[in-house]
Amino acid sequence: MLDELIGTDRLHEACGVFGIYGHANAANVVYYGLHSLQHRGQESAGIVAADHGRFNVHKGMGLVTEVFINGNGELSGDVAIGHVMYANQKSTVIEAQPLVFKYRGGTIALAQNGALINAPMIRRRLEQQGSIFQTNSDTEVIAHLIARSRYDDLELALQEALAEIKGAYALLVLGEDRLIACLDPNGLRPLALGRIGDSYCFASETCAFDLIGADFLRHVQPGEMIVISQNRIRSVQVAEEKPALCSFEFIYFARPDSNLTGTMSVHQIRKQLGKQLAAEKPVEADLVLGVPDSSLSAASGYGEALGIPFEMGLVKNRYVGRTFIRPNRETRTRDVKLKLSVVQKVVEGKDVVMVDDSLIRGTTSQRIVRLLRDAGVKSVHVRICSPPVVYPCFYGIDISSRDELIVAQKTIEQIRMFISADSLEFLSVDGLVRAITGGPDLSSGGSGLCLACFSGKYPVPIDQQS
């Protein structure tokens, strides 16, 4: 993803989870699963394995390969969960998940992808009642609610906790004798169920199943809790289902080889986005470029629809490490060049369409257009494969204020001038829904997608926060 390479002008995802029950090398399988989910978070990684009630934990800051330098053979147990994190707040290893707690019901470990909009309010209340929190994590709030439940049974205590929390959560809970997966009533974040041999597994994205050789069974449903214990699997619908999967999973977050709908891959849907954009906002040009990597599928669809060659005109340097020091204003242009190159022979003297997945603050597009102009393009037409992002996200994506969004601050023409493009166009909300679902925009509630950052219609009312 280019955001890591160019700076902060991109949305960030907030984590990936993987869990498996009943596998002799559970932690090892989770290790490989987390590799496939690395794009969802690079800040920390962790695995907890349960071995006859004993919890073995390893976690740390950094990539999966950095945290598990010598593999993970030390973590014995036949049930395990793991987590990769992109944190919205400044975090330390204390916040690295899974989080492990001991309470009157035994030991539990939790790994979550999402954000709870009422976590601050619950935390304040619990602190006033004497609770001591060790982390800034929403996940710890869930653990406190479980521990304070009137129920001794983990499953019932968890259900009680879920009834209180609001927001986005794809949650794995590892108990001493069971693995539980829960999805919020809107299913804002993806969570899939798979099977390898006799073992059931869960992953934020199906691409993790492909790596470990598991079969994808189905997606966990919004409001569903799945409990695996004694090699049996049970499903409980704990809340009314109101599907609203984050549309940015399709646009940007998920890996192209993942399957979020049960039918098409993310790559195929991104191609549809590009084709829909071509139908709505065509332009005459010599070639189409995609901003690597997340915009390549959409760019190929855009070119295919209009009969314009799709070319590799932008190349990402994959070996600029994460440890690279953030640039200051003076070094920013050189920094962009270090991370992204233009294939000058491809673009020189050409009318170019530059397809990008989204436009948040505008600075990334501005820098890439400048690189293309420096390489001698005749014209640059920017086409964005998502509608203008006008509203903040409260469900785990790090756009917390409209001040951060250029579309909320400037007109489209002002943005075009800011990024020095010859033209700038966006996909419509109707077109986005049509490309993802194959149907019309039913965004009043029927599309099954969250579109709140485009429409301001939040599936979980934001007055429920704090």
Ligand code: SF4
């Ligand atoms: S507000 Fe936008 S980024 Fe946040 S969950 Fe909804 S669609 Fe996704």
